Amino acid sequence: MFSVNITPRFYETDAFGHINNTVIAGWFEAGRAPIFKIFTPAMDIQQLTLILARIEIDFVAQTHYGHEVTIKTGIERVGNSSFVIIQEAWQNDVLVAKGKAVQVYFDFKTQKSDRIPDLQRTQLEALIQA
Amino acid sequence: MFSVNITPRFYETDAFGHINNTVIAGWFEAGRAPIFKIFTPAMDIQQLTLILARIEIDFVAQTHYGHEVTIKTGIERVGNSSFVIIQEAWQNDVLVAKGKAVQVYFDFKTQKSDRIPDLQRTQLEALIQA
Amino acid sequence: MFSVNITPRFYETDAFGHINNTVIAGWFEAGRAPIFKIFTPAMDIQQLTLILARIEIDFVAQTHYGHEVTIKTGIERVGNSSFVIIQEAWQNDVLVAKGKAVQVYFDFKTQKSDRIPDLQRTQLEALIQA
Amino acid sequence: MFSVNITPRFYETDAFGHINNTVIAGWFEAGRAPIFKIFTPAMDIQQLTLILARIEIDFVAQTHYGHEVTIKTGIERVGNSSFVIIQEAWQNDVLVAKGKAVQVYFDFKTQKSDRIPDLQRTQLEALIQA
Numbered sequence: 238m239f240s241v242n243i244t245p246r247f248y249e250t251d252a253f254g255h256i257n258n259t260v261i262a263g264w265f266e267a268g269r270a271p272i273f274k275i276f277t278p279a280m281d282i283q284q285l286t287l288i289l290a291r292i293e294i295d296f297v298a299q300t301h302y303g304h305e306v307t308i309k310t311g312i313e314r315v316g317n318s319s320f321v322i323i324q325e326a327w328q329n330d331v332l333v334a335k336g337k338a339v340q341v342y343f344d345f346k347t348q349k350s351d352r353i354p355d356l357q358r359t360q361l362e363a364l365i366q367a
Numbered sequence: 368m369f370s371v372n373i374t375p376r377f378y379e380t381d382a383f384g385h386i387n388n389t390v391i392a393g394w395f396e397a398g399r400a401p402i403f404k405i406f407t408p409a410m411d412i413q414q415l416t417l418i419l420a421r422i423e424i425d426f427v428a429q430t431h432y433g434h435e436v437t438i439k440t441g442i443e444r445v446g447n448s449s450f451v452i453i454q455e456a457w458q459n460d461v462l463v464a465k466g467k468a469v470q471v472y473f474d475f476k477t478q479k480s481d482r483i484p485d486l487q488r489t490q491l492e493a494l495i496q497a
Numbered sequence: 498m499f500s501v502n503i504t505p506r507f508y509e510t511d512a513f514g515h516i517n518n519t520v521i522a523g524w525f526e527a528g529r530a531p532i533f534k535i536f537t538p539a540m541d542i543q544q545l546t547l548i549l550a551r552i553e554i555d556f557v558a559q560t561h562y563g564h565e566v567t568i569k570t571g572i573e574r575v576g577n578s579s580f581v582i583i584q585e586a587w588q589n590d591v592l593v594a595k596g597k598a599v600q601v602y603f604d605f606k607t608q609k610s611d612r613i614p615d616l617q618r619t620q621l622e623a624l625i626q627a
Numbered sequence: 628m629f630s631v632n633i634t635p636r637f638y639e640t641d642a643f644g645h646i647n648n649t650v651i652a653g654w655f656e657a658g659r660a661p662i663f664k665i666f667t668p669a670m671d672i673q674q675l676t677l678i679l680a681r682i683e684i685d686f687v688a689q690t691h692y693g694h695e696v697t698i699k700t701g702i703e704r705v706g707n708s709s710f711v712i713i714q715e716a717w718q719n720d721v722l723v724a725k726g727k728a729v730q731v732y733f734d735f736k737t738q739k740s741d742r743i744p745d746l747q748r749t750q751l752e753a754l755i756q757a
Binding site: 377 | 507526539540
Binding site for chain 2: 252253258259262263266282283285288289290291292293294295296
C-alpha cells in the first residue's frame, strides 16, 4: 500500500470551517501518483496510458485544517484492461474518507482500451491486500 | 430537474489537454446549489443543515475547454434522513459525466442526522424523475 | 471592456465564510478568456502564443457566496512584445477586487518573446480605456 | 525565512503541460501558514486576525509536474497595522516564481485595522532578511 502525506491548505477549507469535500477528490488523485509511476516511471505524465473511468468517495468524518492527512492507496483487483484502486484518508488516527477509483489502460493511438501489460500487471497485483 | 451552466476555465484543464476529472466533483457541487436553496432559501450557506455522505462519478467522455457544460441535477430517492441526488454533465450534446451524491439532513446542535422536514421533503420528491 | 459573469461556488469559500482570495486569481484568468480568443479565435488553447509574466491583485472587499460576480477586463497598454491587462471584480455594485496581468507574446518554437502581430495589436489597443 | 515543500498535483497542471499559474497563488498561501501560526499558535484559523490586502506574483520560469517545489517565505517590512511578505518558489534549483503579499492586522469586532501587537511584531521583524 502506498502512502502520501498531505498538508491541508487554507484555501481548501470552506465556509463550514472544514476541508471541502470536493478537495478530497483531488487529494485521492495525488495519492494515486505512485500508481501513475508504475506506468510512467519517469513521471512523464503526458505519456500516461491510463484514463480514469470512475470514482467513489465516502465522507466518513470531518477533515480539519492544521493537521496532516495521510492518503493510503492500494489495489482491490486487476481486470483485463482495467483495475480498481482503493484509497483511505486518515487524520489524527481517524478515517475521514475512503474511496475507489477505476482506471482503464488506454491506447491513445487507437483510442481504445487495451490489455494491461504483464510488467505493470505484476506490480499492481503485488499491491492487492492479503 | 435543475440545470446549471458552467463555462470551463483554463486552470481546470490538465496536462492531458482536457478538463481534469477532479474538477467535475466541484462542478457537480455547483450543480447542487438549487438543492441547497431548498434548505436555505436565502442561500445563507452556513445555516445549511446538510452534510455530504458520498459521491460517485462516472467519467463517460472527455470534457473540453472552450465549450459550455450543462449540469443537470435531479433526485433519485428520498429516505428518512437522507436523499440521493443524480447528476449529469453534458457538453455539445454529449454526456461527459454522470454522478450521484448522498446528502444527510443533519442537526449540528445534537451532531446527529435528523428526519427531513415535510416542507423540504415535498420539494425533493417533486424532483424525482417519472 | 469585456465582461464575464461568475457564479461563486461553495468550494470556493473558505473557513472565514467568504470566497478565498486565491480563487480570485482563477476568476481573473477566466475573465481573460476573451483576450485569449483574440489570439486563438477557435479557442484552441494549446495553440495560444501567450505566457503570463505577472499578476497583481488588490482585495478591496469581501466576496460572498450566493451572489453573482462580474469580472471586467480591459487593456492598460500594449508594448512591443507584451501588454498589460486591467481587471475588476464587482459583486452587488461593490468593487471587491482589482488586478493587473502582464501577458507576453511568445514563440514556443524559438522559446523567445516576439513582437505582437498587427492584427492582434489593433484589437488590444481598441480595448484601452479612453 | 520559512520553507514549505509542495508536491505538485496532477490536477494543478493545465493544457500547456505545466503547473497552471493561478495555482501558485494557492501555494504561496500555503507557504504563509507559518506566518499565520505567529498570530494563532494553535492554528485555530477562524481566530486569525489577518486579512489579505494584496498579492503580486512574477512567473519567472515554467513549473513542472513530477518535481518537488520549495516555497520560501520571509518578511520585507512591518508597518503599523500591516506587513509585507516576500515569497519565492524554487524547483530543481530554479526560481520559478516570486511574489509579495500584504497582510493587514484586523479587529473583526470593530471591522477596522489595528496596530500589530508587540509580541507578533517582534517575531515578524526577526524574519526580515539582513
